[in-house]
Amino acid sequence: NAGVTQTPKFQVLKTGQSMTLQCAQDMNHEYMSWYRQDPGMGLRLIHYSVGAGITDQGEVPNGYNVSRSTTEDFPLRLLSAAPSQTSVYFCASGGSSYEQYFGPGTRLTVT
Amino acid sequence: AQSVTQLDSQVPVFEEAPVELRCNYSSSVSVYLFWYVQYPNQGLQLLLKYLSGSTLVKGINGFEAEFNKSQTSFHLRKPSVHISDTAEYFCAVRRYYYGGSQGNLIFGKGTKLSVKP
Numbered sequence: 363n364a365g366v367t368q369t370p371k372f373q374v375l376k377t378g379q380s381m382t383l384q385c386a387q388d389m390n391h392e393y394m395s396w397y398r399q400d401p402g403m404g405l406r407l408i409h410y411s412v413g414a415g416i417t418d419q420g421e422v423p424n425g426y427n428v429s430r431s432t433t434e435d436f437p438l439r440l441l442s443a444a445p446s447q448t449s450v451y452f453c454a455s456g457g458s459s460y461e462q463y464f465g466p467g468t469r470l471t472v473t
Numbered sequence: 474a475q476s477v478t479q480l481d482s483q484v485p486v487f488e489e490a491p492v493e494l495r496c497n498y499s500s501s502v503s504v505y506l507f508w509y510v511q512y513p514n515q516g517l518q519l520l521l522k523y524l525s526g527s528t529l530v531k532g533i534n535g536f537e538a539e540f541n542k543s544q545t546s547f548h549l550r551k552p553s554v555h556i557s558d559t560a561e562y563f564c565a566v567r568r569y570y571y572g573g574s575q576g577n578l579i580f581g582k583g584t585k586l587s588v589k590p
Contacts (some may be wrong), residue, residue, distance in 0.1 A: 366516075378502035391575075392575070393575035393576075395577065395578075397580075402482070402583075403582060404563060404580040404582040404583050404584055405479075405517075405563065405578075405580040406580070407577055407578070407579075410577055412575070420577060452517065453517060454517075457575070458508040460505065460522060460524060460575070461519045461522065462519075462575070462578060464509075464517040464518070465516055466484055466515060466516045467515075467516055
């Protein structure tokens, strides 16, 4: 049982480049979300989805885009990377148990 | 809107000593409460949750937390810590939705627990 998987684990981008962070879950969860973690800031919600075809913004959505075409996948797109987007990104999913399951994270550096 | 305050950013403690990590929340509606743990270079893992019922909640690894509605607190405790408990701990809340088991989590800024031999 893989749970929540994220790729890549590490990424370095130059300012202005775009990329997609991948997230997949094999638990058939309807709810999925993306957070960013910065030192001393805790985790902040970027975007979330309550099912295929349904997404909405969280606390810090600017500069990020999401879509949800399947239950399993919830990719996060950085449209034009900026140094302020240097962070660790976590994907999470949740079902009927009230618990959310987190992936191992993607560490992104924008130079 | 909900918010979470973790009162200590760092808590150093000696092995086998008791520890309390403090969490206060603010909300105008009913909430669910959670504690997550993050070991170095890993994702978050649920320690325990309060949904309803008994205000004393027991979790994994010997941790427990007590929900205090009047003080809007949800402090995490362990009577005797081990070196392996060294990690960052996050308190989180989400609003109650009737019939809804999922929703957006609001996290505190975290408390780094450092257990020394």
